[in-house]
Structure formats: C-alpha cells, structure tokens
Amino acid sequence: MAESEDISNSSSNSSSREDMHFFEGVEKLLEIWFAPNPANKNADLRKIPRPMWDALLKTVRCEIISFTRNDQIDAYVLSESSMFVSKRRWILKTCGTTTPLQCFEPLLRLASEIAGYSEIEDLFYSRKNYKRPELQVSPHRGFEEEVAFLDSFFDDGRAYSLGAINRDCWHLYTLSRGGGGSNKILKRNNHVHQLHHEHDAQMIEASMQPDPDQTIEILMTELDPKVMAIFTKDECSTAKEATQKSGIHRLIPGMIIDDYLFDPCGYSMNGISKNGCYMTIHITPEPEFSYVSFESNVASSDYGELIERVIRTFHPGKFIVTVFANKTSMAANANREIEHLGTIDQWKRRDIQYSRFASYDLTYAQYCKYPS
Numbered sequence: 616m617a618e619s620e621d622i623s624n625s626s627s628n629s630s631s632r633e634d635m636h637f638f639e640g641v642e643k644l645l646e647i648w649f650a651p652n653p654a655n656k657n658a659d660l661r662k663i664p665r666p667m668w669d670a671l672l673k674t675v676r677c678e679i680i681s682f683t684r685n686d687q688i689d690a691y692v693l694s695e696s697s698m699f700v701s702k703r704r705w706i707l708k709t710c711g712t713t714t715p716l717q718c719f720e721p722l723l724r725l726a727s728e729i730a731g732y733s734e735i736e737d738l739f740y741s742r743k744n745y746k747r748p749e750l751q752v753s754p755h756r757g758f759e760e761e762v763a764f765l766d767s768f769f770d771d772g773r774a775y776s777l778g779a780i781n782r783d784c785w786h787l788y789t790l791s792r793g794g795g796g797s798n799k800i801l802k803r804n805n806h807v808h809q810l811h812h813e814h815d816a817q818m819i820e821a822s823m824q825p826d827p828d829q830t831i832e833i834l835m836t837e838l839d840p841k842v843m844a845i846f847t848k849d850e851c852s853t854a855k856e857a858t859q860k861s862g863i864h865r866l867i868p869g870m871i872i873d874d875y876l877f878d879p880c881g882y883s884m885n886g887i888s889k890n891g892c893y894m895t896i897h898i899t900p901e902p903e904f905s906y907v908s909f910e911s912n913v914a915s916s917d918y919g920e921l922i923e924r925v926i927r928t929f930h931p932g933k934f935i936v937t938v939f940a941n942k943t944s945m946a947a948n949a950n951r952e953i954e955h956l957g958t959i960d961q962w963k964r965r966d967i968q969y970s971r972f973a974s975y976d977l978t979y980a981q982y983c984k985y986p987s
C-alpha cells in the first residue's frame with residue numbers, strides 16, 4: 616500500500632522543501648448511505664441544524680464558506696472542498712491536511728439522535744495518493760492508518776488500492792453491503808441498534824431493488840498553467856468570472872452553481888440540479904502542485920463525452936477516472952465503455968481496472984498526455 620509520492624518524498628530533500636508553499640489538493644472522499652429506517656419514515660439527514668455541522672466540521676479542521684440547496688440536496692462549499700447532505704446520503708470531500716475520519720463518531724451520533732438513522736447501508740472512503748503524505752495528520756498519514764481506523768468501527772470493511780501503487784493510484788475502503796440494510800452493527804458505536812423485527816426485515820426485502828446511482832470522478836494533475844491562471848485573483852476578480860471564462864458552467868447543463876474564488880488563488884464550486892444531481896469542482900492552480908478534481912452523480916450511458924469536456928476544459932498532463940455504478944444505473948456498462956476509450960484526444964490510457972462489489976461496479980482508469 617505504498618503511496619507513489621512516499622518514495623520520492625521520504626528522502627533527505629524533504630527538509631529543503633519545508634519552506635516552500637505547498638497545498639495538498641488531493642481530497643479524502645467519504646460517502647455514507649444510511650439504511651432506510653422503517654420505524655421512522657421522516658428520518659432525514661437534513662434535519663441536522665447548521666450549528667451542529669459547524670461543530671462537526673471543526674473536528675475535520677475546515678469550515679463552511681457558502682451554502683445552496685434545493686428540494687433534494689443541501690450543498691456546502693467548505694474552506695477545504697465540499698459537503699453534500701441528502702435525505703439518507705452524506706458526502707464529505709476535503710483536501711489539505713483535513714481529518715474527515717475524525718468526525719465519524721459525531722456524525723453517527725447526529726445521524727442517530729437528530730436525523731433518525733441507526734444503521735449504515737454503504738460506505739465508501741477513497742482518495743488518490745497524496746503528493747506529500749508526510750504532511751498529513753493522523754489518522755491520515757497513510758492508507759494503512761486510515762484502514763486501521765475504519766476497521767476499528769467495522770467488522771466487514773474491505774480495502775483496495777487500484778492503479779500503479781508506485782505511481783498514480785487510488786485507494787478505496789468500502790463496506791458495500793449490497794443494499795437493503797445489514798445485520799452488522801458498528802463495533803464502536805453505542806448509538807446504533809440492530810434491526811431485528813421480522814416486519815422490518817420484510818419491508819427491507821421488498822425494497823431490495825436499489826434506486827439507480829452512479830458517481831464519476833476525474834482527478835487531474837500537471838495542469839495547463841494558462842488555464843490555471845484563470846483561477847487566480849490576478850486574472851479574475853470574482854468566482855463567477857472564473858466559472859464563465861473557464862467554461863465550467865457548460866460542463867453539465869442545468870446546474871445552479873455556487874462558486875468561490877480564494878485569495879490569492881484557488882477555486883471551489885458546487886452545482887446542484889432539481890433532480891438531485893450534483894457536481895463539484897476544486898482547483899489548486901499553483902504550478903508546482905496543480906490539481907483539479909471533478910465529481911458528479913449525473914447519470915449517463917456515455918461518460919466519454921463528459922470526460923472529453925472536462926479534460927478539454929482543464930488540459931491535465933495526467934488524470935484518473937473512477938466510475939461507480941449500481942445495477943439499475945444508466946452507467947451500468949461504464950466498464951465496457953471506458954475499455955473502448957484507449958485514447959481520448961492527446962491522452963492515452965495507461966491503466967484500467969474493473970472491480971465488482973456487492974452493490975456497485977467500479978471502473979478505474981488512468982491516462983497520460985502523449986507525447987509527455
């Protein structure tokens with residue numbers, strides 16, 4: 616489970632880099648689905664009030680800087696990336712030296728005591744390899760430490776590393792329990808109860824066919840400096856100007872955009888649409904460690920077009936694509952589709968892996984610009 620940059624950064628040159636400005640754009644992404652609560656039809660994570668989110672995010676070492684919502688989803692722009700709250704799905708994506716796993720226990724307490732959920736159905740914790748892992752804070756100093764932390768909560772978690780583990784790679788910890796609830800309880804959580812009534816079990820059985828769900832992420836590095844310059848106060852005075860100038864507003868039509876331009880540079884945006892779709896983009900433009908992430912749950916049977924639009928917008932030297940899709944998703948065949956995308960414009964695929972989990976299929980691919 617070595618991280619690619621562990622190798623290049625563990626040597627004596629790390630001290631000479633201490634004075635250099637550095638920001639770790641690579642995010643830690645935590646997505647949790649709570650099991651429907653048959654005893655409480657009104658269970659809803661959006662009942663958790665803002666001051667409680669503020670307090671929870673303090674434990675992660677970030678804060679809310681902007682907020683937008685619709686009937687389906689509450690979307691928060693954070694000082695370090697984003698949080699999305701829906702009825703029973705919670706997504707936290709944070710970069711820098713944040714510690715999202717530290718909010719695990721408070722989150723489960725709020726989910727149980729305020730929102731009305733007592734059981735986790737699915738959990739996905741993922742991230743790309745860090746550029747400078749030695750700057751991270753416990754329990755995020757390496758994937759092994761993150762896995763050990765999560766294993767202390769769950770009996771049935773599984774950890775995977777995809778891609779070339781001595782180069783660009785991507786780590787995933789998941790329960791992927793197959794939907795429809797689980798008899799497993801959390802090892803460390805006193806607030807979680809097991810469902811045991813036969814009536815509950817029958818209701819769960821009836822709802823076994825999952826709603827369609829999918830997530831695409833595109834994680835880009837070594838970006839075109841001319842494009843990155845858009846996301847600085849030198850070139851744009853407002854976030855809206857950067858969104859328009861870069862063409863971000865055209866990536867997925869119909870999104871209500873909440874964007875933020877940092878001073879002197881850096882950019883974050885959330886987009887939400889009426890049908891519950893979201894997109895989120897985060898940009899670290901500094902040329903020495905440029906990084907852009909794109910993520911959305913928009914459904915598509917042809918992600919090739921969206922991938923093209925994204926990489927033509929940002930011009931990365933390298934990128935990773937991951938697609939999660941469940942069986943009822945329009946994207947259920949994404950693995951075959953991406954298998955056919957050996958080259959996209961000047962980008963050539965170097966790696967592809969396909970994994971089947973209990974409730975989702977996952978495709979991972981890595982591309983490099985050529986000639987590089």
Ligand SMILES: C[S@+](CC[C@H](N)C(=O)[O-])C[C@H]1O[C@@H](n2cnc3c(N)ncnc32)[C@H](O)[C@@H]1O
Pocket residue numbers: 638639640641642694695696709710711877878879880881882883896897898899900901906907908
């Ligand atoms: C929060 S943003 C987007 C991070 C994101 N994970 C990404 O994809 O790169 C990070 C960028 O904003 C800059 N920045 C400026 N002020 C910041 C602040 N107060 N907090 C976090 N980042 C800030 C950083 O130097 C970096 O370029």
